[in-house]
Amino acid sequence: MYRIETDVHTHTLISLHAYSTAEECARHAAQAGLRGFALTDHCSLEMAQRENSIEAIFNQKVLPREIEGVRVWKGTEIDIVDFEGHLAFEDRPDRFHPGKTAAETFLAPLDVVIASVHTPFDRQPGTVEQNTRMYCAVLENPHVDILGHTGRSGHPFELRPVLETAKRLGKCIEINNASLLNYPDRSHDACLAIATACRDLGVQISVSSDAHSAFQIGCLDAALALLESISFPPELIVNRTVESFESFLHR
Numbered sequence: 527m528y529r530i531e532t533d534v535h536t537h538t539l540i541s542l543h544a545y546s547t548a549e550e551c552a553r554h555a556a557q558a559g560l561r562g563f564a565l566t567d568h569c570s571l572e573m574a575q576r577e578n579s580i581e582a583i584f585n586q587k588v589l590p591r592e593i594e595g596v597r598v599w600k601g602t603e604i605d606i607v608d609f610e611g612h613l614a615f616e617d618r619p620d621r622f623h624p625g626k627t628a629a630e631t632f633l634a635p636l637d638v639v640i641a642s643v644h645t646p647f648d649r650q651p652g653t654v655e656q657n658t659r660m661y662c663a664v665l666e667n668p669h670v671d672i673l674g675h676t677g678r679s680g681h682p683f684e685l686r687p688v689l690e691t692a693k694r695l696g697k698c699i700e701i702n703n704a705s706l707l708n709y710p711d712r713s714h715d716a717c718l719a720i721a722t723a724c725r726d727l728g729v730q731i732s733v734s735s736d737a738h739s740a741f742q743i744g745c746l747d748a749a750l751a752l753l754e755s756i757s758f759p760p761e762l763i764v765n766r767t768v769e770s771f772e773s774f775l776h777r
């Protein structure tokens with residue numbers, strides 16, 4: 527059985543459709559026996575606070591690095607918005623920093639950036655070729671650390687080119703517990719295929735709850751069962767300890 531000490535994809539009230547504060551998340555993380563968690567509220571033109579999400583995510587400097595004895599990484603889950611792999615707000619000029627885009631200014635200081643596909647873009651499934659190019663381009667973005675829930679986003683892609691790009695750049699692919707719990711029919715086989723290919727190609731993964739309430743922090747059972755079923759090597763799980771996640775972030 528895996529022992530995972532951190533949960534690196536969680537949401538707070540900042541995401542508006544989630545239900546807990548950062549402090550509540552930390553308390554539940556501590557109760558769940560975790561040593562660290564990442565705040566990764568949505569940065570999105572469609573969900574959360576839309577334009578305001580930039581301000582809230584940028585302002586995470588007001589939060590401590592440790593709450594309730596639990597390490598807190600500051601981050602975001604940012605939307606992939608087109609088949610070229612652009613991210614939300616990537617092309618918006620930053621009002622306060624002339625010559626820079628909003629995404630450049632607020633992504634740079636974050637500890638962790640997850641890039642994921644969400645509605646309404648996920649209603650255009652795209653061709654396998656388009657999706658493969660899109661995910662490779664997202665991985666090439668220097669700000670992006672983790673490709674989020676590719677198993678449930680409805681954008682089928684060619685595994686090898688995307689996973690080899692992740693490996694070459696030292697980035698990781700997320701195995702998302704909420705996908706397996708909430709959308710098992712559309713996620714299970716895709717997540718299994720992705721995890722198996724990561725195992726075979728030696729590509730690093732993160733395992734995350736994608737908690738939208740503090741009560742879900744550290745809920746990783748479905749993802750871990752899937753990994754166990756294929757004897758996934760624990761050393762490829764970047765968030766197995768605080769130290770392994772820190773060294774992944776400083777790669």
Ligand SMILES: [Zn+2]
Pocket residue numbers: 603642644674675
């Ligand atoms: Zn997501």
Ligand SMILES: [Zn+2]
Pocket residue numbers: 535537603736
């Ligand atoms: Zn999420």
